[in-house]
Amino acid sequence: xxxxxxxxxxxxxxxxxxxxxxxxxxxxxxxxxxxxxxxxxxxxxxxxxxxxxxxxxxxxxxxxxxxxxxxxxxxxxxxxxxxxxxxxxxxxxxxxxxxxxxxxxxxxxxxxxxxxxxxxxxxxxxxxxxxxxxxxxxxxxxxxxxxxxxxxxxxxxxxxxxxxxxxxxxxxxxxxxxxxxxxxxxxxxxxxxxxxxxxxxxxxxxxxxxxx
Amino acid sequence: xxxxxxxxxxxxxxxxxxxxxxxxxxxxxxxxxxxxxxxxxxxxxxxxxxxxxxxxxxxxxxxxxxxxxxxxxxxxxxxxxxxxxxxxxxxxxxxxxxxxxxxxxxxxxxxxxxxxxxxxxxxxxxxxxxxxxxxxxxxxxxxxxxxxxxxxxxxxxxxxxxxxxxxxxxxxxxxxxxxxxxxxxxxxxxxxxxxxxxxxxxxxxxxxxxxxxxxxxxxxxxxxxxxxxxxxxxxxxxxxxxxxx
Numbered sequence: 410x411x412x413x414x415x416x417x418x419x420x421x422x423x424x425x426x427x428x429x430x431x432x433x434x435x436x437x438x439x440x441x442x443x444x445x446x447x448x449x450x451x452x453x454x455x456x457x458x459x460x461x462x463x464x465x466x467x468x469x470x471x472x473x474x475x476x477x478x479x480x481x482x483x484x485x486x487x488x489x490x491x492x493x494x495x496x497x498x499x500x501x502x503x504x505x506x507x508x509x510x511x512x513x514x515x516x517x518x519x520x521x522x523x524x525x526x527x528x529x530x531x532x533x534x535x536x537x538x539x540x541x542x543x544x545x546x547x548x549x550x551x552x553x554x555x556x557x558x559x560x561x562x563x564x565x566x567x568x569x570x571x572x573x574x575x576x577x578x579x580x581x582x583x584x585x586x587x588x589x590x591x592x593x594x595x596x597x598x599x600x601x602x603x604x605x606x607x608x609x610x611x612x613x614x615x616x617x618x619x620x621x
Numbered sequence: 622x623x624x625x626x627x628x629x630x631x632x633x634x635x636x637x638x639x640x641x642x643x644x645x646x647x648x649x650x651x652x653x654x655x656x657x658x659x660x661x662x663x664x665x666x667x668x669x670x671x672x673x674x675x676x677x678x679x680x681x682x683x684x685x686x687x688x689x690x691x692x693x694x695x696x697x698x699x700x701x702x703x704x705x706x707x708x709x710x711x712x713x714x715x716x717x718x719x720x721x722x723x724x725x726x727x728x729x730x731x732x733x734x735x736x737x738x739x740x741x742x743x744x745x746x747x748x749x750x751x752x753x754x755x756x757x758x759x760x761x762x763x764x765x766x767x768x769x770x771x772x773x774x775x776x777x778x779x780x781x782x783x784x785x786x787x788x789x790x791x792x793x794x795x796x797x798x799x800x801x802x803x804x805x806x807x808x809x810x811x812x813x814x815x816x817x818x819x820x821x822x823x824x825x826x827x828x829x830x831x832x833x834x835x836x837x838x839x840x841x842x843x844x845x846x847x848x849x850x851x852x853x854x855x856x857x858x859x860x861x862x863x864x865x866x
Contacts (some may be wrong), residue, residue, distance in 0.1 A: 604859040613840050
């Protein structure tokens with residue numbers, strides 16, 4: 410009985426670390442990509458994708474350090490998303506574990522499903538103020554927010570951090586995200602939000618997840 | 622006719638209207654000649670202002686401070702380094718000068734671009750030789766502001782100790798005689814009017830991070846910018862240094 414109790418507590422509080430390597434299969438089919446009201450995401454259009462798999466969680470500091478021992482992070486941040494990583498390093502990590510970075514259309518479908526939703530969980534923000542009165546980045550254990558789940562069960566696609574994708578636009582890489590803080594505008598990112606970032610940048614708000 | 626003491630109601634209303642008009646006129650006059658209201662102009666002090674010439678590059682200070690005398694000023698390098706010492710403005714003339722155009726992005730949402738000239742921290746570190754355990758620098762400023770940056774951030778490209786702005790020595794308002802320019806960080810991580818740089822072994826919270834809702838890291842986040850020279854017209858930014866405009 411006591412053992413079961415300990416097991417339940419363990420499974421309740423440590424799922425992200427335990428299951429971080431699990432992938433989610435996204436089925437073949439059409440979905441809606443883009444948004445006509447966002448100049449960075451226009452036009453809204455239909456797109457067909459073959460099935461693919463994507464990591465349920467963002468790569469964590471501990472996972473990244475396993476492949477690249479020189480990776481350093483703050484104490485107790487082992488299960489936080491791995492950040493301050495360049496695009497090349499993220500790509501190298503994925504290749505090293507037999508995966509690849511997702512293309513941006515794959516990322517969007519994994520977050521948005523096939524019903525063109527604005528947020529992974531639906532069309533309304535979870536809260537108007539996600540973490541008010543703070544201008545900076547608050548990183549937490551991946552998968553901690555149990556409501557930030559896409560229709561396919563992929564986690565942290567509206568909050569947490571922005572993520573590198575394999576796609577580029579001119580000389581910049583497309584990041585998708587991501588952050589539950591648009592500096593002083595406390596709102597989760599939308600499924601079609603995109604950001605262009607120089608691949609050599611090593612920023613505290615950009616992490617990644619892999620696909621296959 | 623009803624009277625209010627010796628003042629008739631008509632007279633009271635007339636005078637009231639005149640007084641209102643006078644207040645309105647002086648308010649309009651004040652805003653069109655804002656430079657005259659610059660609190661610190663002509664004084665021995667400098668402090669926060671958005672008036673006159675600073676409409677296109679706002680000035681923030683932690684506290685009003687006495688202007689620094691460049692002839693007596695010395696930059697003290699202290700803490701965990703092998704050869705702690707002080708530098709005068711004259712000493713910096715032998716340093717390799719680098720000039721760059723960088724946008725200063727304030728956490729208050731505005732930004733402004735300028736051309737900054739100065740030298741890299743590396744130039745200084747070749748002389749003072751920080752110890753291996755020195756993880757970062759705590760900046761002590763003339764307005765009692767303190768800010769910490771790790772050495773990994775300070776030794777990145779585009780991070781300089783600036784002594785000039787737009788081809789001229791820094792003005793008092795912009796942080797004479799020396800300020801840090803770290804373009805990927807919000808303005809509060811760009812300390813100015815630096816008096817002392819202290820090498821420390823552990824991360825420390827700066828003044829703003831201690832009292833305000835500001836992150837200790839201070840990297841510019843994705844969001845919206847309101848550049849002053851473009852009439853605060855909102856622009857999307859992707860985070861980190863703003864290079865697009």
